[in-house]
Structures are given as structure tokens and as C-alpha cells.
Amino acid sequence: MPENDGRIDHFVLEYRKTNFGLPRVKDEQPWELIDYIKATEYTLSGLKFDTKYVNLRVQACNKAVAGEYSDPVTLETK
Numbered sequence: 001m002p003e004n005d006g007r008i009d010h011f012v013l014e015y016r017k018t019n020f021g022l023p024r025v026k027d028e029q030p031w032e033l034i035d036y037i038k039a040t041e042y043t044l045s046g047l048k049f050d051t052k053y054v055n056l057r058v059q060a061c062n063k064a065v066a067g068e069y070s071d072p073v074t075l076e077t078k
Contacts (some may be wrong), residue, residue: 008060009065011037015044015056018074 014027034042044054057069 007062009062010035010060011040011042012035012061012066013042013056014059014069018055021047049077 013034014031015034016031018029048053054075055072056075057072059069060067
């Protein structure tokens with residue numbers, strides 16, 4: 001997480017549901033977008049237990065330009 005220097009205006013979170021560990025080329029779900037997240041934490045609700053569930057990536061934005069997406073990560077509910 002970058003230091004709070006005021007250059008980041010908001011974050012964009014993209015996620016897609018999956019039952020596979022790594023993103024796959026075939027049968028991928030479309031990315032769903034949550035835009036204008038102002039905090040450094042966000043809670044996705046409605047997830048089921050014991051599932052490799054979501055690939056997600058984050059992008060930092062300021063008022064002029066958006067940065068590169070982070071590498072996708074797979075989250076698993078315990």
C-alpha cells in the first residue's frame with residue numbers, strides 16, 4: 001500500500017468469481033467493477049465458505065490518470 005501522500009484520489013477494484021486457483025483463459029467470468037473506493041479496505045459480501053472464490057485486482061487513480069492494475073490474486077474463504 002502506498003504512503004498516504006495525497007496523490008491517490010480513489011481505488012478501483014475489479015473481481016470475478018472462480019472455482020479455479022489461477023485465472024483461466026477459457027471459461028473466465030467477466031470482471032465486475034467497484035469504482036471510487038476511498039478507503040484502503042473493502043469488504044465483499046455474500047461469499048460462501050470453503051471456496052476458491054474470487055480473482056481480484058486493484059488500480060490506484062488520481063484525478064488525471066489511472067495506474068496499472070495489480071497482479072490478480074485469488075481469494076479463498078475459510
